[in-house]
Each structure stands twice: as structure tokens, then as C-alpha cells.
Amino acid sequence: PLLKIANDMVVDLPTPSNISAWWNFGSLLGLCLVAQILTGLFLAMHYTSDISTAFSSVLIFLHETGSNNPIGLNSNTDKISFHSYFSYKHLVGFAVLLTALTALALFSPNLLGDPDNFTPANPLVTPAHIKP
Incomplete structure (x- = not known):
């Protein structure tokens, strides 16, 4: 085979x-x-x-x-849950970032662009830096 x-x-x-x-x-x-x-x-x-x-x-x-915690506790009564705190903080940060990027993309899409992109091209003149 x-x-x-x-x-x-x-x-x-x-x-x-x-x-x-x-x-x-x-x-x-x-x-x-x-x-x-x-x-x-x-x-x-x-x-x-x-x-x-x-x-x-x-x-x-x-x-x-086990990979649950560094102390090695197995009972949930001895643990302190921070899930609600950091999850809320991450969701708020993600929403702020998404809102800022959406506003940038929708209201001023050319803000971060290069200014040379807005100069009109002259097809009759070859740029000086291009050599044959």
C-alpha cells in the first residue's frame, strides 16, 4: 500500500x-x-x-x-466566587470597546488612514522614485 x-x-x-x-x-x-x-x-x-x-x-x-484552585479545596463552601465581579467588568469593557470601534468605523472611517491616499493620481506623470 x-x-x-x-x-x-x-x-x-x-x-x-x-x-x-x-x-x-x-x-x-x-x-x-x-x-x-x-x-x-x-x-x-x-x-x-x-x-x-x-x-x-x-x-x-x-x-x-485537579486544576481547580491552588489551595486544593474540593468543597464549594470554602471557596469565594469572583465570577460575577470579573464577568461584569469584562462585559462592560467589551461593550465600551465595541461601541468606540463601531463609532470610529461608522462616523469617521478615514480618520486613521494615510493622507497620501487622498491625493488625486495623475496617470500622465510617472513618479520619480519608480525606475525602469
């Missing part, structure tokens, strides 16, 4: 019109191409397994120790 994958990849590659996929397989270029494709597949499978193992070990560590 790996040769079939390599053959399908070689056939799909753009080549000059006088070089066919069958001629390409017989040349040194074709062998190097197959070796590169197979090496890439092997490395992709190799590193994907290592990365998934690393992430799963982090998840197992978080599941064992």
Missing part, C-alpha cells in the same frame, strides 16, 4: 509535458521522490504518536491532581 500511495503522489505532481510518471519512476529523481514521500509519512506517524502521548500525559496529570 505504501508504493500505491507514493505512485498516486507522483502521478499528481506537476511535471513537464515530455516527462511521464512512468519515466519518472525509473529515474533517480523518481527514487529520491519516493524516498522523500515515505520518509515524510514515517516521520509524520512517528511524531504524531509522540505528541499525542505528551498531551495525554498532561491530561492524566491534570485529572489526577
Whole structure:
């Protein structure tokens, strides 16, 4: 099955019109191409397994120790909830930012633009900084 994958990849590659996929397989270029494709597949499978193992070990560590708070309290009666305070503060800040950006975009869209964009272009005169 790996040769079939390599053959399908070689056939799909753009080549000059006088070089066919069958001629390409017989040349040194074709062998190097197959070796590169197979090496890439092997490395992709190799590193994907290592990365998934690393992430799963982090998840197992978080599941064992818990990531809820630094003190390690498990009962909700000993905890102080700040959710209502910072959520309200973030919503108000987001609303102010959204209002300011909307007002800027709707009422003065050219305020932050470059002044050179408003000079009319003269198609008969080539700018001096453009050299042939």
C-alpha cells in the first residue's frame, strides 16, 4: 500500500509535458521522490504518536491532581466566587470597546488612514522614485 500511495503522489505532481510518471519512476529523481514521500509519512506517524502521548500525559496529570484552585479545596463552601465581579467588568469593557470601534468605523472611517491616499493620481506623470 505504501508504493500505491507514493505512485498516486507522483502521478499528481506537476511535471513537464515530455516527462511521464512512468519515466519518472525509473529515474533517480523518481527514487529520491519516493524516498522523500515515505520518509515524510514515517516521520509524520512517528511524531504524531509522540505528541499525542505528551498531551495525554498532561491530561492524566491534570485529572489526577485537579486544576481547580491552588489551595486544593474540593468543597464549594470554602471557596469565594469572583465570577460575577470579573464577568461584569469584562462585559462592560467589551461593550465600551465595541461601541468606540463601531463609532470610529461608522462616523469617521478615514480618520486613521494615510493622507497620501487622498491625493488625486495623475496617470500622465510617472513618479520619480519608480525606475525602469
